[in-house]
Amino acid sequence: RKEVEQDPGPFNVPEGATVAFNCTYSNSASQSFFWYRQDCRKEPKLLMSVYSSGNEDGRFTAQLNRASQYISLLIRDSKLSDSATYLCVVNIAGGYNKLIFGAGTRLAVHP
């Protein structure tokens, strides 16, 4: 079983749509969680951290369910500029930070 699993997509959505990405992780000792964004042929960049209480940053909402080992990202009112690959990341911190990446979900927003 992969340590971090994501639906690879691609998700093709029109501008203005709401899209949701899911992610599951296998290591129950995972301590912190993130969504990263990676544009084509660029490095991953932190989009947002994910907290147990859920958190929102503008059009982006992240949720964490520790019991189910499940993480989600909701994007509202999609923009063309949201087109990218979204990476689910868990930190299996045991003495040092160790970030494990999912394979990513590709999003394509079209006019």
Place this chain on the structure above:
Amino acid sequence: ETGVTQTPRHLVMGMTNKKSLKCEQHLGHNAMYWYKQSAKKPLELMFVYSLEERVENNSVPSRFSPECPNSSHLFLHLHTLQPEDSALYLCASSQEGNSGEAFFGQGTRLTVV
């Protein structure tokens, strides 16, 4: 100035060559990482240095040799690579004790011919 800088950005090398990738972070972090990203595969963690000590080597072949001379610099020495080693090599840094978010360099796109 970007927080994490990698050089070179692109590298083509033969299987008998020796080359080195360089990473420098300007964020004051105390942990640095090498990741490999191959086409259509997730990022693979290769090495972790925490407080300048190598704390993780994820079964990486010995033809890849990391070096961390101080907390700001990280190298990946390459020798006798194989064509399947062609990939994007990403360096990252983070601060131990924080939640762990990592900041990446722009990567070195390596082609082994």
